[in-house]
Amino acid sequence: MSRKWPFLLLLFILLGGGGAFAWQAMLGRMERALEAWAEARRAEGWRVVHDAPRRGPLPWRPEVTLPDFEAASPLGLGVRAERLSIAVLPWEPRTALLSPGGDVALRAGGDWFPLRTADLEGRAALDGSDLLWLGEDVALGTVEARRIALRWRDRHLTATAEGARSGPVQLDLVSALLRSDAPLSSPEAFRAAGGQVQIVRLEARRAEAALEATGSIALDAALQPEGRGGLVLLNPADGVRVLRDAGMLPPAAAASLAIVAQIGARVPEGGGAPRLDLPWELRGGRLSAARFPVASVPPVSWR
Numbered sequence: 001m002s003r004k005w006p007f008l009l010l011l012f013i014l015l016g017g018g019g020a021f022a023w024q025a026m027l028g029r030m031e032r033a034l035e036a037w038a039e040a041r042r043a044e045g046w047r048v049v050h051d052a053p054r055r056g057p058l059p060w061r062p063e064v065t066l067p068d069f070e071a072a073s074p075l076g077l078g079v080r081a082e083r084l085s086i087a088v089l090p091w092e093p094r095t096a097l098l099s100p101g102g103d104v105a106l107r108a109g110g111d112w113f114p115l116r117t118a119d120l121e122g123r124a125a126l127d128g129s130d131l132l133w134l135g136e137d138v139a140l141g142t143v144e145a146r147r148i149a150l151r152w153r154d155r156h157l158t159a160t161a162e163g164a165r166s167g168p169v170q171l172d173l174v175s176a177l178l179r180s181d182a183p184l185s186s187p188e189a190f191r192a193a194g195g196q197v198q199i200v201r202l203e204a205r206r207a208e209a210a211l212e213a214t215g216s217i218a219l220d221a222a223l224q225p226e227g228r229g230g231l232v233l234l235n236p237a238d239g240v241r242v243l244r245d246a247g248m249l250p251p252a253a254a255a256s257l258a259i260v261a262q263i264g265a266r267v268p269e270g271g272g273a274p275r276l277d278l279p280w281e282l283r284g285g286r287l288s289a290a291r292f293p294v295a296s297v298p299p300v301s302w303r
Helices: 004-043 187-192 236-245 251-264
Strands: 047-049 063-072 078-089 092-108 111-125 130-140 143-153 156-166 169-179 197-206 209-219 225-234 275-283 286-289 292-296
Touching: 004 047, 004 063, 004 078, 187 209, 197 225, 209 236, 209 275, 225 236, 236 251, 251 275, 251 292
Parallel strands: none
Antiparallel strands: 047 063, 063 078, 078 092, 092 111, 111 130, 130 143, 143 156, 156 169, 169 197, 197 209, 209 225, 225 275, 275 286, 286 292
16 A cells, blocks of 8 residues: 555646646636737727736636726727736636726726726626626716626627616616627727617616617717617606606606607507607707707717
């Protein structure tokens, strides 16, 4: 029995050394893949910066942490985090787990907004074809949500927020499905290609009131969003009250729209909630529904 111990010890050392070598090799491949991704984004006009990568200590979970990470696209959208940890599980080698830590902020319209969340994690396909973010108890500026899910796949963006609130506006559910086939490298390239963002589905619900919208948004000559489409209000009288109480509709416009809802709402032949079909338009920084002003949209800063 004692003669087997040297052999077993040697085998243990070799296996441990082989595992350590494989772990270091995986971390090296991850760092090279991250740098290749960053260089590709920079070639498209992105800003991607971070401090020297740090390698994780767990042998069963190859992990690379990027301190002071920041990535911002030419469209003025970006994210920065005190640190971003990226891990690959051995049993799921084609997917990376993303975990931002410390102070996290998102950029939109030229401004940075602090992101506060109890739990936020992402899953990304290493070939860039699929990206999913899940968050709990999320707050971005004045917007809060109990749960969010964001997914980018096959040029489709799917977004869902449960228990969303912004000031006096409270919604049980907000969901959207958007698609664009135009280049997103810059607003100029997007407009030159005749780009449009297709609103495949936009839905907002609160209690019995609901809004469902479709349409498209492009950029005008000043590179500001403009678009049009159609929307359906379910239980429109309740919906108008929600918008009025939230301060999104001036009293005069709310009163006029309430009359339109009362006259124009129809109950489907098969039964169900009353519904009102209206056109919507975004032009010159003003959003309107059936020519009633609903909201002013501030100018978009792309830089």
